[in-house]
Amino acid sequence: MERREAAVERLHGVTRERFLRDIYPRRKPVVLTGLELGTCTTKWTTDYLSQAEGSKEVKIHVSAVPQMDFLSKNFVYRTMPFDAFVRRAAEVKHKEYFLTEDEKYYLRSVGEDVRKDIADIRKQFPILAEDIIIPEYFEKEKFFSSVFRISSAGLQLWTHYDVMDNFLIQVTGRKRVVLYSPRDAPYLYLSGTKSEVLDVDNPDMEKYPLFVKAKRYQCVLEAGDVLFIPALWFHNVVSEEFGVALNVFWKHLPAESYDKTDTYGNKDPMAASRAIQILDRALKTLEELPEEYRDFYARRMVLRIQEKAYRNDYG
Ligand SMILES: O=C(O)CCC(=O)C(=O)O
Ligand SMILES: [Fe+2]
Secondary structure, eight states: OOOEEOOOOOSOOOOOOHIIIIIGGGGEEEEEESSOOTTTHHOOOHHHHHHHHHEEEEEEEEESSSSSOOTTTTTTEEEEEEHHHHHHHOOOSSSSSOOOOOOOEEEEOOSSSSTTOOOOHHHHHHHHTOOOOOOOOSOGGGGEEEEEEOOOOTTTTEEEOOOSSSEEEEOOOOOOOOEEOOOGGGGSSTTTTTTTOOOTTTTTTTTOGGGGSSSSSEEEEOOTTTTEEEEEEEEEEESSOOOOEEEEEOSSSSSSSSSTTTTSSSSSOHHHHHHHHHHHHHHHHHTTTHHHHHHHHHHHHHHHHHHHHTTTTTO
């Protein structure tokens, strides 16, 4: 049997030309090392970060447990001054806290108006934006958002996919990322864009028996590494140390394909959402039939989907 585990390839000093010619079209994750990221890699200490952007309010995730779960919502949102937040996220035990003295923090920056505006580090953290060079290995018009992320040591982010191509730039701190191909979606127990399997290192095999079939891709990002995450690839992230990252989302598909109301980069493309709605209507229609017939026609529909819409180079 094919090994169900692989290391994400690490490539040093890849130029824009080489990325676009040899790597981007493969649609597989890769860690790019040795890229020019500017002064951020040495400058972004906790003191500098706090002082640079001061006490502006940020909305953060606070979790009493290391494994954040978006589906059961085992964390809370709180608002606090950015400088105080950075200091809290960098410490392990807190004198002042919301839930517990060892609670963990996560910032995922958002636009001014969360519902209308996208995250853009140049707008929300203009001083810090000066320190970082984003490797623009895509056309300028394809840019979607730049998301500033700060995480406590030990925090784990739920397994999910995004619909944009992504460079996850790890500026400081070590992070472990586990990825799964979109083709393994049938084994990931999805609920929307998220997987129910949080503990990817130690999954509950009784609850998620098919999960072993999913091929695990893993990498460790050190400060200065950039992970290319193609759209639709699932990722689960453990911050092994307090760390600061910036991720850039850009459009792979033509601009019209995306949902205009998407500010996070995780709403399915319009045609996909419409197809899913139509499928839900078809399922509702099948309910008009008794079970024996419903089962028969449902199986025929599955076969038709497989025949007409699956690609034939997937196993
Ligand atoms: O590194 C993180 O904190 C999360 C990264 C992520 O989910 C992303 O870049 O899409
Ligand atoms: Fe993501």
